[in-house]
Amino acid sequence: MRATIDSDTAWDAFTRRDRAFDGHFVVAVRSTHIYCKPSCAARRPRRENVAFLPDAAAARAAGYRACRRCLPDSVARDREAVIAAAALLTSDVAPSLAALAASVDYAPHHFHRLFHRLTGVTPAAFARTCRADRVLAALRTTESVTAAIYAAGYAAPSRFYADAARLGMTPQAAAAGGADEVIHWTCLIAPPGALLLAATARGWCRFAFDEDGAGLHATFPAATLRRGDPAWRAGAAALVSCAAAVPSDVSLPRPVRRTAFRTLLHQSATAIG
Ligand SMILES: [Zn+2]
Structure with a gap:
């Protein structure tokens, strides 16, 4: 032990x-x-x-x-499969559930349940968070929204705009570094580490484990950044509590847990919102 x-x-x-x-x-x-x-x-x-x-x-x-009932020898194999799948989902072109499950040698339905049990989110939801990360990165590095759509790996604009809703601003505003936006933010402690939460009046625009206010400024250099007041922070704390209540395997690697947790925050925001 x-x-x-x-x-x-x-x-x-x-x-x-x-x-x-x-x-x-x-x-x-x-x-x-x-x-x-x-x-x-x-x-x-x-x-x-x-x-x-x-x-x-x-x-x-x-x-x-x-034990023949709980198959205790399968635990390590299950965890390795989920870690390998998370790496694939983070890659540029995330595979379908069938391809994902096949790549780690599990049946699709079984693997879907396994991934959800260990991470707290489905493979599709996890992949969506990875895609949204790429959207923002592409918007900041390409010359137009259209170019960003394809740079982020979207075959069609409709899916892009669905994911871009997580920007909390229009894709054009995000591409312009948050121009004309007022962003409220705070840092809180979440199970996988220190977490920055930021939102515009339209909605949450950033959940990040790798930065403080300076990182937020680097992402949205043209925005007006304001520390959230106590009432605003209470809302952020409620969101974190909601996501933290979802069971997951705390022994997964931290990057996997963090992406899963950001996914849970988006899902909780939708549920609360
Ligand atoms: Zn048993």
């Missing part, structure tokens, strides 16, 4: 069948000689019959067999 998980925490996670702890430790049951994921659906043994071990290899070395 990793040093950060004590046996009371492990037992608590096990009794709650908390999927977030799958892969962090396995539960070895002395009375049956079987080891399980923390989330296994099987009936809970008595605590005195249970040992918490770091991983499946340690359980096997101690003479335990893998």
Whole structure:
């Protein structure tokens, strides 16, 4: 078991069948000689019959067999598949769900559920956040909105304009560095790190983990930036709480967690908004 998980925490996670702890430790049951994921659906043994071990290899070395119900050996493979898929979704031309699942050797429906369970968002939603990132980058580096549409990998303008709604301003205004826009912003602590949230009167225009006010200014140099007042910050905090309430696997790499979290913020904003 990793040093950060004590046996009371492990037992608590096990009794709650908390999927977030799958892969962090396995539960070895002395009375049956079987080891399980923390989330296994099987009936809970008595605590005195249970040992918490770091991983499946340690359980096997101690003479335990893998549970046939929860398949504890699949956890590492599942996580690697999700990480590989996230890398593909971040790339220029994100594959379809079928191609994505095939690339990591899972059935599409099963992989969709797996990706959602570990990241908190669907592959399509994750891909949309990556595309919106490219939209903004393309708007800032190409000479026209039309050029940006194709530079960002869009076959048609309609999808582009749907994603560009996340800019919180027109594509033309974003291309002009936020000209004539007033942007309110604040920094808050979110589960995957320090987070900047910024919005115009039209809506959220930026969620970013990699910057402070200076980074925001670099992105929208022509905009008027104002620190959000307490009421505005309370709205931002509510949005973060809403996104943070969605379960996800905290052992995924930080870039994956951050993209997933920004996706959850957009989804929460739509739900609240
Ligand atoms: Zn089990």
